[in-house]
Amino acid sequence: MIKSVMLFIILAIIWVLIIFNRKLKIQVKKNARSMSILREYTGWGTTDCTCGTSRPKWQVLAMLRPENIVLLKCPLCGGLWEEQMSLYGNKWRQIDSAYAGEHYNYKQQTVPGSRMEL
Secondary structure: HHHHHHHHHHHHHEEEEHHHHHHHHHHHHHHHHHHOOHHHOOOOOOOOOOOOHHHHHEEEEEEOOOOOOEEEEEOOOOEEEEEEEEOOEEEEEEOOOHHHHHHOOOOOOOOOOOOOOO
């Protein structure tokens, strides 16, 4: 009797997990249609820096040649940006220093004796 009850409980749990898995797959497919499939365009835009500095005033630090992606730095707040250049217009996104260090070998430098970054 106990074995049959345990078997029934295990089968019920497996059935519930299969139902939730199916609903989750349906939800993922539904959301994937509304999202951009290309990973490289996520987070890209044409907005100004959070401090208000416009794009033409940013400093160019490095470039990834085959992908035509440029590492930029805002001179006012020191924020790092990545710009993607293409025939259909340039787009940029804000990145952190760890990402810049990994992809561009960029290390933030400080002036000795001060807390200001270069």
